[in-house]
Amino acid sequence: MSISLEKGQRISLEKNGSGLDRVCVGVNWGAIEKKGFFGTKKVAVDLDASIGLYTESKDLADIVYFGQLKSKDGSVVHSGDDRTGDLDGDDGLDNEIVSVELGKVPANVKSIAIVLNSYQGHDFASIPFASVRLYEGTPSRVDNIIANYNIAHEAKFNGSVSMVLGVLYRHGTAWKFRAVGEPTDDKKLESLFQSVAANFL
Template sequence: MTISLVKGQKIDLTKGNAGLSKITVGLGWDPVQKRSFFGSKKVDIDCDASALLLDENGKLTGKNLVCFHNLKSPDGSVVHSGDNRTGEGDGDDEQINIDLARVPANIQRILVVVNIYDCVNRKQDFGMIASAYIRVLNQASQQELVRFNLTDNYSGKTALIVGEVYRHSGEWKFNAIGEGSFAAHIDLLAREYQ
């Protein structure tokens, strides 16, 4: 059974799901149809999902940024599915697979973010995106455990801090964050955590 979250809500992932060790974090979005006198037209927007593996101080250390240009964490516990440049089609546009049992002990939080590639040159922001969501699935069964639909107005924002998977008292939990940012590139957003 899927649990739908609202912004700021936290939920346990592993305590209530005995044996859960591998999850998939799926992210999806659709470009807004641009309407004109001649009809509607799809705007091509390249959103990129990324994961920042943070230590107990909320800091990104080493090469613990998993994104379109670095598809795997150094230890292999977090793996990105690859870049989807259009947001076309149903279902997840990008996925991040996490092997919770292999995440190094010094990593306390896995922050999941989405940014718009080349947003400054293309003059694009998250006001041009519709139906954005994040969900967490049990990798073994493909059962959706958690879903968070992003419904706030993110006009002007070029990155979203969507949610985080984090450790608490020996268990893994999920936090629905849904905060916008003006970071124009994933590398700029990552610097905020160094």
């Protein structure tokens, strides 16, 4: 059973009293429809799901994004860059998936931030649908959806091209997930990761 995340909500990543070994973050979005004299035209949207791994002092230890699809330690793996979104409507499948093997994350990493940005600067408000889900499983198999988060059709995203989806963080020996769901003013990924450290960890 999955739940819809609300800002600030925290979820313990445990199953039957023990911590989950692997979680995946899947992002699904659609192409923009523009109406013209000759009918409707589909405009490809290049959203990028990225991961920042931070130390306890909020320093960026590593990143995983379209230009580096695997963390240096191998604990975080990105499925690859999707540059179009769903051109033919929502197919229900994730366009980009990031897999995190929590047991392999280096001990110096205390927080893992999940961010989303529009590479070509498309305003989030113009995208017909966009959602993120956190689930137990693999990139090719969904065992259990832990949480869904819908970022489409929310006024607070109007004018924004970057947002922080949420943060995985260590709580003692266990991992938890905190929903953020906040837009930022950042235009580039580098400044987005700086904003995460300053405001969301």
